[in-house]
Amino acid sequence: xxxxxxxxxxxxxxxxxxxxxxxxxxxxxxxxWVAVFFFVLVVTGMVVFSWRYRRKKExxxxxxxxxxxxxxxxxxxxxxxxxxxxxxxxxRGFINASVAPADAIEIHVTAQKWSWSFTYPNGTTTAxxxxxxxxxxxxxxxxxxxxxxxxxxxxxxxxxxxxxxxxTLWFQATEAKEVALLCTEYCGTGHSDMAAKITVMEGxxxxxxxxxxxxxxxxxxxxxxxxxxxxxxxxxxxxVDGTRVxxxxxxxxxxxxxxxxxxxxxxxxxxxxxxxxxxxxxxxVKGYQPLMPSFQGQxxxxxxxxxxxxxxxxx
Amino acid sequence: MSRSITVDExxxxxxxxxxxxxxxxxxxxxxxxxxxxxxxxxxxLVSVLTAFALGGFFALLxxxxxxxxxHTIMSADTYNQAFTLHGVVMVFLFIxxxxxxxxxxxxxxxxxxxxxxxxxxxxxxxLYLYWIGAIFALSSILSSGLDTGWTFYVPYSSTTNTxxxxxxxxxxxxGFSSILTGLNFIVTLHKLRAPGVGWFKMPLFLWGLYATSIxxxxxxxxxxxxxxxxxxxxxxxxxxxxxxLGGDPxxxxxxxxxxxxxxxxxxxxxxxxxxxxxxxxxxHRKVFGYKAIAFSSVAIALVGFLVWGHHMFVAxxxxxxxxIFSFLTFLVxxxxxxKVFNWIGTLWGGSISFKAPMLFALSxxxxxxxxxxxxxxxxxxxxxxxxxxxxxxxxxxxxxxMGGTVTAFVGGLxxxxxxxxxxxxxxxxxxxxxxxxxxxxxxxxxxxxxxGSRGMPRRYxxxxxxxxxxxxxxxxxxxxxxxxxLVMLYNLLNSLKNGERAxxxxxxxxxxxxxxxxxxxxxxxxxxxxxxxxxYDYAATVARRAS
Ligand SMILES: [Cu+2]
Numbered sequence: 001x002x003x004x005x006x007x008x009x010x011x012x013x014x015x016x017x018x019x020x021x022x023x024x025x026x027x028x029x030x031x032x033w034v035a036v037f038f039f040v041l042v043v044t045g046m047v048v049f050s051w052r053y054r055r056k057k058e059x060x061x062x063x064x065x066x067x068x069x070x071x072x073x074x075x076x077x078x079x080x081x082x083x084x085x086x087x088x089x090x091x092r093g094f095i096n097a098s099v100a101p102a103d104a105i106e107i108h109v110t111a112q113k114w115s116w117s118f119t120y121p122n123g124t125t126t127a128x129x130x131x132x133x134x135x136x137x138x139x140x141x142x143x144x145x146x147x148x149x150x151x152x153x154x155x156x157x158x159x160x161x162x163x164x165x166x167x168t169l170w171f172q173a174t175e176a177k178e179v180a181l182l183c184t185e186y187c188g189t190g191h192s193d194m195a196a197k198i199t200v201m202e203g204x205x206x207x208x209x210x211x212x213x214x215x216x217x218x219x220x221x222x223x224x225x226x227x228x229x230x231x232x233x234x235x236x237x238x239x240v241d242g243t244r245v246x247x248x249x250x251x252x253x254x255x256x257x258x259x260x261x262x263x264x265x266x267x268x269x270x271x272x273x274x275x276x277x278x279x280x281x282x283x284x285v286k287g288y289q290p291l292m293p294s295f296q297g298q299x300x301x302x303x304x305x306x307x308x309x310x311x312x313x314x315x
Numbered sequence: 316m317s318r319s320i321t322v323d324e325x326x327x328x329x330x331x332x333x334x335x336x337x338x339x340x341x342x343x344x345x346x347x348x349x350x351x352x353x354x355x356x357x358x359x360l361v362s363v364l365t366a367f368a369l370g371g372f373f374a375l376l377x378x379x380x381x382x383x384x385x386h387t388i389m390s391a392d393t394y395n396q397a398f399t400l401h402g403v404v405m406v407f408l409f410i411x412x413x414x415x416x417x418x419x420x421x422x423x424x425x426x427x428x429x430x431x432x433x434x435x436x437x438x439x440x441x442l443y444l445y446w447i448g449a450i451f452a453l454s455s456i457l458s459s460g461l462d463t464g465w466t467f468y469v470p471y472s473s474t475t476n477t478x479x480x481x482x483x484x485x486x487x488x489x490g491f492s493s494i495l496t497g498l499n500f501i502v503t504l505h506k507l508r509a510p511g512v513g514w515f516k517m518p519l520f521l522w523g524l525y526a527t528s529i530x531x532x533x534x535x536x537x538x539x540x541x542x543x544x545x546x547x548x549x550x551x552x553x554x555x556x557x558x559x560l561g562g563d564p565x566x567x568x569x570x571x572x573x574x575x576x577x578x579x580x581x582x583x584x585x586x587x588x589x590x591x592x593x594x595x596x597x598x599h600r601k602v603f604g605y606k607a608i609a610f611s612s613v614a615i616a617l618v619g620f621l622v623w624g625h626h627m628f629v630a631x632x633x634x635x636x637x638x639i640f641s642f643l644t645f646l647v648x649x650x651x652x653x654k655v656f657n658w659i660g661t662l663w664g665g666s667i668s669f670k671a672p673m674l675f676a677l678s679x680x681x682x683x684x685x686x687x688x689x690x691x692x693x694x695x696x697x698x699x700x701x702x703x704x705x706x707x708x709x710x711x712x713x714x715x716x717m718g719g720t721v722t723a724f725v726g727g728l729x730x731x732x733x734x735x736x737x738x739x740x741x742x743x744x745x746x747x748x749x750x751x752x753x754x755x756x757x758x759x760x761x762x763x764x765x766x767g768s769r770g771m772p773r774r775y776x777x778x779x780x781x782x783x784x785x786x787x788x789x790x791x792x793x794x795x796x797x798x799x800x801l802v803m804l805y806n807l808l809n810s811l812k813n814g815e816r817a818x819x820x821x822x823x824x825x826x827x828x829x830x831x832x833x834x835x836x837x838x839x840x841x842x843x844x845x846x847x848x849x850x851y852d853y854a855a856t857v858a859r860r861a862s
Contacts, residue, residue: 012765012768024697027695063601063665087641087645090697094700158703164564185704189392191395191775
């Protein structure tokens, strides 16, 4: 997880860093001032009448007026008109935010407890999102476990991410900077840590960055394994420094004798590691819940090789 | 017997014969087997206040944890359980049954001049169902807890290893309690009004309860079915909502909010009813726009069935559906606004005394107006994209549910306490608790609007450092709020022992409950009352007395 702060743009709202944001904020401003107006109206009426008509003695004769049709029609129709205006304004920004331009770069987002991964058109996968400035980006999102929701306060966008369905979201960043991406649908223990950083880059820098984070088939396996360990969210549940997170630490795992929940022991070798990834609940480590998801279909053979190569180096 | 009564006559009338309902019979058993709606109301009152204390305790723990951005007093898992239980207890065990169960049961029959509700035994049954449901739900605390949030969204709720089944079965049973109460009230209002009590001579509190009852009997079954399906999915692995079993998680949200949005009106309509009483009685004035208030309650109840999708603008429903739901949501805002205008209109030309119940009513106007107006922000499609599931929503619904319903409930409790217990509480302490409540509430929750609009998501255990000052402020506010309730509790309990005896009609009200003794006799009235004046004919009453 990252701790990128949310930059403020005004007293109430974060900075506007996408092309969607101005329309959302315009709608916010409209409803804000309508609300302030009616609030002041109601409270003034309450205070003034309370003072003016405070009880001075017992048995005061009070007004018998119990309705005024004209007044009541007015105070029904005027708010009705105003709310219809607000509805339209909200709809405009919503349509704008719902329809992605046809030339948007498509990035696939996978949400899982409790991390994000982003797959770019060239097949690269990263744990933090990199996007070019001033280019529309469309996120095609799905979850592997429970509901999540992708939220970028400075972009004013949000959309739930659902297992078994694709949902989409688009934005066009207007400033080269780092912004926070948060999960806003409750998803359990690590919900509030399920954040990622979006790095908005100038076009050429983005392409460079994409290359640098590329598949890296040319890199040594242990190094690829190391980056897969973060991008495939292993790092969310496993430390490499011996601390216990959701799952056991990977420090010194290779070659040791592991106690299993069923009371047997097993030596951690290549086959055991492979089985741990593809069928994690087959052999469960003693003292842990069977919470590890299967990576069957998500890791290619050479990815598994790379991860194993990396794990051998974690001591 | 036909007569009209003046304020002074009512106040001066000698106590009528018969024993009051509290001393009519003695012993715990006589309470547990009673069919007297007043006793059932009192038992509901004690139960919902206990639930409120429990839910409030969780709330204070949560606020304490949020004092710092990382670990403060509990782990992430404990935090998740604490906010879930806070929500479940407050929604299902406190706020839904609170006003109808306690004040509704006690006053509905009296206000229409009836001896009891239409089905007294059914009434006792609904109290027992409430207790059974509560035991089911709370048993989760002793077993594996519950960490799904009060909304039980799938697939989280179909996969977590906490006590989802206990709690959903509890909520299922509680639903029946709610349905039976609603049914009882509807039949009572249709069938048992005393001679002279026409529909439009009913106090507005009863219109609020009537509208609530309609929602209770129509919407609650849907929740029951939904939760049962969830139980089937968890225990029998029937794929309904969980995509891993071939189900649809968004379907669950539709089912859930089809009940839970109308449930918002189950929570607020009775409170609105109370406010109409408090303002009229303490302003000694005829309600402005009686019919508008009465019909708007029913309108809210009915249109309220068509807006559930506004909880799901970003949940993956179609854009067209979101648009329609947004439109209808704006429509349902209008009747609530109309009510506020009518209450302000009722202050105009009144003779307003500022006793504690009235101070709570004015607090309600202030807080509920904020709650209602911020709802308009959330109804706007584009603005909701930014605000959905942030603290802005948390603040909004606390302004409506607590600032609205709880304020009304507490105001009503002070208003009718003399009638229910026969004792007067200390006015000074009551005013003090109201002031603390008002300050503490705003300190706690107004801050949360600001956090939310700045991007702080809800249900977060850890949060970005930049939010700490606001979170800390909110936590301090929660302590003031806690203190307010302690003062209130002390004041009310103390009055039972040391309070002055309450007169029949301490506030000069004209509705029927002020015609009977404080506390009332078991039969409510010694003679069947025959009513000629409306519950708010203050001007006429004063004039008649003068001549
Ligand atoms: Cu999440």
